[in-house]
Amino acid sequence: MANNQNTDDKSRKPWWLFGILIIAISMASSAAVYYLLAPNTSAHADESQQEAPEPEPIVAPTPIFVSITPFTVNVQSDYYEQRLLYIGLSLKVGDEETAALIEENMPQVRSRLLMLLSAQYAEELTRPEGKEALANKILALFDEPFGDPQPPLAIDDVLYTDFIVQ
Template sequence: MAESSGGSKKLLWVMIILVLLSSIGAAAAIYMVLDQRGGDESKSEPVAQRETPLFLRIDPFTVNLADDRLGSRLLYTGMTLRVGNDETTQILTEHMPQVRSRLLILLSSKQASDLTTVEGKEQLGRDIIDRLSVPLTENQPPLDLREVLFTEFIVQ
């Protein structure tokens, strides 16, 4: 009997040691997982800074539209251009007479029926960007025109 109780005690001690080692291993694994989560937040890429939008206001226009079935019509519109950089703003400001001339010619070529729909206004915005993207001077860098925002729009 002495031998069996000595073997049981050894087995009991071995099991206690195994349980302790397993607990320590589990605690270490939990610590590493939690530490890794906290580390990801501090090591993550910096949040992209919000860009301040650049706007260039263009004085309102009143133009005669191309004749349609209802006769002569007028368009009164104000617009603002959203641009991507200061260089574009500077180039457009320096050449504002040319910009306004291009816009007047473009606007006066439209018919009232084309401008009274949402799709027509969106198309006009794309046409304005296309017209202003043509260089105003020699060796001009490309303009970064993002959007045309109509601030006033009356077809009469």
């Protein structure tokens, strides 16, 4: 009976070696996968720095405004004899050249505005739609040049700073 135990021990040894070999291979493959897929390894950190540099912060340009001093204008009315409009404006312009040109021609700008505003009806100006339509008409005033050789004006918006209909 002693011979049977020796043969059983010899036949079991290769299976243990095979099991240890499988465990070692699975540990090595797990380590390789972790190294290749881990985002914090030095190789991956160098690649990510080369691929995506830090974006520069976006800086919005400083808006340029041209203020038109407030003035009072008689406006039309269907129901009353006399109605007044007190209005102050600022123009948002796209460049310094446009701002300088408007400032140089301010008397002509104010004259055009007075003519446009005096033709408006008070009842229309009290509604938001009337104010929007007036802003569009004011923008259209600047389509006509102030002088003969004039560069195109870059006027982006008309802003009301004062607006009273009485």
